Amino acid sequence: MAFLPKQITTYEAAHLAELQGDVSETAIKYTLELVPPFSQGDVIHDNACGSGAVTETIMGLHPPAIHIDATDINPQFVAGCAVAVQKNGWPVSTKVESAQELTFPDNYFTHSFTNFAFHCLGDHDIAAKQVHRTLKPGGTAIASIWIYMPHVDALQHAHWRTRWKEGPMPVLLPLEGFQEADLRKALEAGGFQPNNISFSEKDCFLKIRDLKRWAQLAWSYLGTLPSGWTKNDEDKWDETIADIVEQLESGDGISKNESGDTVLRMVACVAIAKKED
């Protein structure tokens, strides 16, 4: 079995939701203003659903009779979504499914959301092809990414401080961020026509009450190396978390609010892509 540091948080959907705070919801609400309201009978994909932020936000708006399929590659996240679906009686099906190997039929969804996932889901061109394939003609794909997140620098700093300098970066902390041009390239590779894709940006603010707890959750999720965790990571765990906390005390995009919370400014980039009729 792969080595895991004894201090690591074993991730469940609730941990991802805690890490993201309400920034995902803020961005999703903004995104929903960019597309026409849902109609009865719409079939919506929450692709790479994580803890279900898209599904929960849509359901919170009390839409007409729609159906959502929420899928993610991570079984723990899908299990967390399924619990929320059951508890709330939402018209939502959940399934563990890779974005590159969707099993839904062609021309199936009216809307396909891939929220804050294109940067981290592996082969994005294949994922975009699947989004395009499963959308109905005239359907809308909504894909968002974070193009500015101050904590990435903090986590990279901790990586360099506690690991060898020339080694590979964690997959989820790449030096070259995934930007609007990369998302456009992926969507076009997926089959969307260039003139059917539009972009906009939204500033979101993540409030963090307990920096140490947040650093623990962030490092547990984002810190793993391509080859996995090592004994060195366990030995240096406390030093790593302390370094992330120190880095997040101040810097570009980092401030404190009147309650003493740390506030990270994050910038979402949202693509709306229509499949040709």
Ligand SMILES: C[S@@+](CC[C@H](N)C(=O)[O-])C[C@H]1O[C@@H](n2cnc3c(N)ncnc32)[C@H](O)[C@@H]1O
């Ligand atoms: C930053 S989270 C975003 C989750 C959610 N969409 C939201 O807005 O809160 C990225 C998600 O992508 C999922 N993911 C990563 N690779 C994937 C893949 N190849 N197929 C499906 N999901 C994937 C992760 O498990 C994680 O839940």
